[in-house]
Amino acid sequence: MNILLNYIWAFLIFFSILCAAFTGRMPQLSQAVLSGTGSAVTLVIGMTGMMCAWTGLMKIADKGGITNILAKIFRPAVRFMFPHCDRDGPAVKAMCMNITANLLGLGNAATPLGIAAMKELKKCNPTDTADNNMAMFVIINASSIQIIPTYTATLRAQYGCITPFDILPAVWVTSAAALLVGVLSAKLLERKING
Amino acid sequence: MADFSSYVVPAVMLCIVLFGFLRSVPVFDTFLTGAREGLESSVSILPTLVGLVMAVTMLNASGALDLLSSFFAPAAHLLGLPHQVIPLALIKPVSGSGSTAVLTQIYKNCGPDSFAGRVASVMAGSTETTFYAVAVYYGSVGIKKTRHTIPSAVAGDLTACIFSALTVHLFFGD
Numbered sequence: 056m057n058i059l060l061n062y063i064w065a066f067l068i069f070f071s072i073l074c075a076a077f078t079g080r081m082p083q084l085s086q087a088v089l090s091g092t093g094s095a096v097t098l099v100i101g102m103t104g105m106m107c108a109w110t111g112l113m114k115i116a117d118k119g120g121i122t123n124i125l126a127k128i129f130r131p132a133v134r135f136m137f138p139h140c141d142r143d144g145p146a147v148k149a150m151c152m153n154i155t156a157n158l159l160g161l162g163n164a165a166t167p168l169g170i171a172a173m174k175e176l177k178k179c180n181p182t183d184t185a186d187n188n189m190a191m192f193v194i195i196n197a198s199s200i201q202i203i204p205t206y207t208a209t210l211r212a213q214y215g216c217i218t219p220f221d222i223l224p225a226v227w228v229t230s231a232a233a234l235l236v237g238v239l240s241a242k243l244l245e246r247k248i249n250g
Numbered sequence: 251m252a253d254f255s256s257y258v259v260p261a262v263m264l265c266i267v268l269f270g271f272l273r274s275v276p277v278f279d280t281f282l283t284g285a286r287e288g289l290e291s292s293v294s295i296l297p298t299l300v301g302l303v304m305a306v307t308m309l310n311a312s313g314a315l316d317l318l319s320s321f322f323a324p325a326a327h328l329l330g331l332p333h334q335v336i337p338l339a340l341i342k343p344v345s346g347s348g349s350t351a352v353l354t355q356i357y358k359n360c361g362p363d364s365f366a367g368r369v370a371s372v373m374a375g376s377t378e379t380t381f382y383a384v385a386v387y388y389g390s391v392g393i394k395k396t397r398h399t400i401p402s403a404v405a406g407d408l409t410a411c412i413f414s415a416l417t418v419h420l421f422f423g424d
Contacts, residue, residue, distance in 0.1 A: 059381075060345055067305035075312035083311040091307030095300040098354060103292040107285035114284025116266045119273035163291065170390045177391040184395040185388065190402070193387045197380040197403040198410070203262065204375030210350065211371055214357035220255040222371045225417035229376040232413045237406030244398035 098213060105209040113161055125158070126151035136195075136238065137188050146175035150192055160201045169196055187245045194237045199230055298347040306351040315355065329408075330415045332366040334359065338373060339411050343380040343404075368422060372414040380407055 075084040126148070133151050134140075140147050149172035156165035172192060180186045185193070204226055211219040270277045309315045315337060319326075322336040331339070334356055341348040353374050360366040380403045388396055 060348070063341070063344065063348070064301065064305055067309050071305070071308035071312040071314050074314035074317065075308075078313045080312050084308055087307040087311035088304060091304040092300050094307070094354070095303035095351075096296065098303070098350075099292055099296050099299060103289060106292050107288040110288030110291075111281035111283075111285035112263060112266050114287070115270035115275055115277050115280045117284075118275045118280045119270045121269065163287070166386065169387055173387050173391045177393075183393055185393045185397050185399060189388075189391075189393065190397055190399045193384055193396075193399050194402045194406065196387060197378050197383040197399075198406045199376050199378040201375070203258065206350075207353070207371055207375040210353060210374075211357070211362045211367075214354070214362045216362035218255060219362070220258055221422075222368060222375060223255050223258055225368075225372045225414070225421045226375040228417045228420075229372055229410050229413040233376060233406040233410035236409040237402050240405045241398060241402040244402060248398045 098210075101213045102206075102209050105205070105212070109160075109205045113159060116159065117161065117164070121159070122152055122155050122161075122164075125155040129154055136191055140176075140188060144175070146172060146178075146188075149175055153192075154195065154200070157196065157200050158202050160203060160205060165196075187241075190245065191238070191241050194241050195234070198234045198237045200234060201230075202227075295347060299350060302345070302348045302351040303354065306348075306355050310355050310359070329412050331411060332369055332415070334366040335370045335373060335414075338370050342374065342377050343407055344382065346379050346382070349374055349379075365418065365422075368418045369414050372418055373411060376414065377407055377410045380404070 071084060075081050129151050130147065133147055133154065134142055137147065137150065149168060153165055153168040153172050156162075156168055169192075173189065176186070176189050176192065180189070203220075203223070207226075208219040208222070211222075267277055270280065306315075309318075319333045319336055322340075323333040326333040326336050338349055338352045338356065341352055353370055356370045357367055362368075362371065384396065384399060384403065388394075388399075
């Protein structure tokens with residue numbers, strides 16, 4: 056992934072300088088280097104308080120065992136989406152935990168849980184081709200199902216928005232629609248694209 | 251909308267602290283442990299953010315961002331999106347910090363409560379770094395042939411783009 060970012064970052068720098076040379080905006084560009092780096096630091100400092108408060112609160116929920124409780128609630132839905140998995144096997148358990156962590160916005164916890172789930176799924180599939188379960192699981196992880204997008208809201212607040220959480224209903228509807236399209240198209244395509 | 255949304259965060263806070271209390275979690279100590287983790291990830295993201303915010307600010311100042319946006323304006327129009335959010339739609343599947351950088355630029359240029367600012371916020375809040383997730387999860391178990399994963403994930407992302415404009419129209423009426 057970093058290889059791709061290498062190209063993107065280099066492209067952004069080259070393209071900007073080239074553009075500035077043609078449009079005569081070199082003074083603005085060199086000013087932007089200074090202000091851009093400065094505003095990145097201000098941004099992080101401004102957001103740190105809210106991020107700390109949120110990870111702190113989530114730690115309380117986590118320590119109280121909320122992930123385990125919610126993972127049990129989501130188990131029927133997960134069984135429906137992964138009908139070929141052992142119903143009470145470790146793969147289903149790990150996937151439930153990962154999905155719960157994603158819903159709560161515990162990104163740092165979600166990724167290791169997700170990798171653990173992939174390793175469980177891999178035990179039934181020794182090839183280098185993804186099976187339907189793996190594809191479905193990755194598609195769910197590739198669509199955002201976070202209930203409260205704290206990061207985006209904090210960023211909005213940094214730029215003077217007084218009601219940064221007013222986007223919540225729109226975010227919920229949009230996430231649900233995207234997840235639905237992802238899951239349904241996977242169910243449709245998995246029969247057509249065989250490994 | 252502001253009325254309802256101002257209740258969400260306090261309600262979540264109340265639930266979490268109450269839940270922790272009932273499960274006999276040492277709430278303040280645990281809060282501090284978690285907050286420290288938040289601080290660490292904030293600090294560790296700083297170099298990436300400096301690099302990318304610098305690049306995107308340069309892109310904006312040179313006029314290249316406008317050029318890029320107007321180049322994609324017909325596609326944006328087709329999806330019902332304001333053209334300012336196209337750079338965000340392009341970078342979000344690849345890089346989280348990159349999309350933060352682009353998002354701050356949109357807020358700066360249009361304002362967080364403008365139509366473009368709201369659509370960008372909804373888009374950022376309801377999409378994930380798709381290609382990054384695919385690379386990390388398949389990479390961890392040595393899967394090379396991903397079959398329908400990318401088409402389905404991209405279909406989901408496109409849906410999110412279209413819905414971000416639709417839902418902002420619906421909930422904010424502008």
